Amino acid sequence: MEQERKRPVVALTGASGYIGNNLLEKLTQYADVIALSRNGDNKEDSEHVTWRSCDLYSMVDAEKGLEGADIAVYLVHSMLPSAKLTQGTFEDMDVILADNFAQAAKKQGVKQIVYLSGIIPKAEKLSRHLRSRLEVENILGAYGVPVTTIRAALIVGPKGSSFPILAKLVKRLPVMALPKWTRIKTHPIALPDVLEALDKSIDNNRLKGQAIDVGGPEVMTYKDMMVQTAEAMGRKPKLFDVPFITVKLSRLWVSLTTQSPKEMVYPLIESLVHPMTASSENMDEEISHGKMTFKQAAEWSLEKEKESSSSSNNKFKAPQVQQDVRSVQRIQLPEGKDAEWAAQHYVEWLSNKFNPLLQSETDEKMNYRIKLAFPDKPLLKLSYSHERSTSKRTLYYITGGLFFDSNKNERGRLEFRQIPGTQECIVAIHDYMPSLPWFIYKYTQARVHLFVMYLYRKHLQSMIELSETGSVDVRENPMQTS
The missing domain is CATH 3.40.50.720 (NAD(P)-binding Rossmann-like Domain)
Known part of the structure; x- marks a missing residue:
């Protein structure tokens, strides 16, 4: 048969x-x-x-x-x-x-x-x-x-x-x-x-x-x-x-x-x-x-x-929407740089840009703590995912800090993802549940994040323009324009 x-x-x-x-x-x-x-x-x-x-x-x-x-x-x-x-x-x-x-x-x-x-x-x-x-x-x-x-x-x-x-x-x-x-x-x-x-x-x-x-x-x-x-x-x-x-x-x-x-x-x-x-x-x-x-x-x-x-x-039913935050922005990377570089550079830039108000710490496993200078408590803890990260996509899970609600967050994460075939990168926060009351979060932390991403995008653009004129080598001086 x-x-x-x-x-x-x-x-x-x-x-x-x-x-x-x-x-x-x-x-x-x-x-x-x-x-x-x-x-x-x-x-x-x-x-x-x-x-x-x-x-x-x-x-x-x-x-x-x-x-x-x-x-x-x-x-x-x-x-x-x-x-x-x-x-x-x-x-x-x-x-x-x-x-x-x-x-x-x-x-x-x-x-x-x-x-x-x-x-x-x-x-x-x-x-x-x-x-x-x-x-x-x-x-x-x-x-x-x-x-x-x-x-x-x-x-x-x-x-x-x-x-x-x-x-x-x-x-x-x-x-x-x-x-x-x-x-x-x-x-x-x-x-x-x-x-x-x-x-x-x-x-x-x-x-x-x-x-x-x-x-x-x-x-x-x-x-x-x-x-x-x-x-x-x-x-x-x-x-x-x-x-x-x-x-x-x-x-x-x-x-x-x-x-x-x-x-x-x-x-x-x-x-x-x-x-x-x-x-x-x-x-x-x-x-x-x-x-x-x-x-x-x-x-x-x-x-x-x-x-x-x-x-x-x-009858039509409105799609269910989670009680969470998704924030996605696109940035332009300097020539030769990738998502892995952008992730590390972002945290360094954040600390330098807002020093002495903000500080960042990293350990041997590439985990980050972003904290205020005073009091000495982290705002966010970012745990690097070795298993899920590559040079084109770097992933951190949000695992702690004053802005983290351990009772709500299951898989809140921050990722840097390079768009294939381009020097563009997506920076995204997914499934994040803020610890602040929702109304306060929406008009404070959420808006500050957008403003910070705007400044970071402008910073990268300055790096690109300077490298094109030969004024700076972004490979050697990644923080020069901070």
Whole structure:
């Protein structure tokens, strides 16, 4: 008897989300799925689905999440805050998530990463959102695992971000003044067609290492989509073009009208200044050409949304946010320096910059104590992780000090992480639970940290400028500009 072909094991991030949940149903037809979610332990396993809780801000969680996977699907985006206090941009958050995922995939022997991104237009200056999507694509491929990137413009589906926002505008506004960006062309694609493209990319050797544009049968403007969405709703809003509404004003208007979080709306609206159409040179005959028209997709999405709204089991639940702090900043490193250097240099600079108020001590195991000159008590104790640190990523666990609450903190940590292929470094505090009362912390320690990181960034920039003019050799005099 011929042995039955082994089912591939696919790790699916965001499995409980908008696209992931729909893709999960297709995958189980031929694969065993490791469904990754921040609250995966609360889900019930089935014959071909194993749920795992996974916080991709943690390298350890990423490695555990991808254990046993042959293929990994990356559907992650960090537009909405994940902590009670989030300091930093979504671009920098996405760097950490992608870098953890890519390194974990390499360690666990994953053979392919499939990544859903946005269409990248040919432009000298991309929006924050599109620039971040491209950066994530590069990071995912930086450690040697082949990446298949599916690039889509506006995805027409009952949930998610772009189409529901557009539908809310049409539903709530009987009269709409349309700014210039509504006349820019885009290439919408229905959710079922996106799922089909993702599905056909999985375990497809021909598509490994490729970035592929996908789109529906029509190229149209945002105004065209508003008109057709209104027709699908049986509405006839009055639309008129105006030249004077800026993108900044538009994003505020859209956020207020649709009651959508500005963290999600602002980057999306900023991207609409670019034509988002699939390029023929980046298209694949097998997966690029969606079949469903925009009108059909809009009608289908609105009907699905109506069904979902009438079901109490499918009502939207706000994502759970931990009562913690996540603070992420990006710095530019001097040429030839890495994350390991930045971590050591930062503590030395901190002591020199704020001497005699602050002092730092280190021991033979590279642990640090940051303390006040008086009284002689540490503010923070940083324990160096030899096991988890490399020259490109240096990790300290926050283990003590006056600012440390031992009853709350389980894995508070400080990391310095170099972005692959660049001289940029991410400095991040994760899962930190302050000992100060929350209101006091938010307006004192948290703001002081941002100010200190601002000064450190300026200090490094001074070092870079001086080294470029030949005034200082940063290799020999790392503290000269302190």
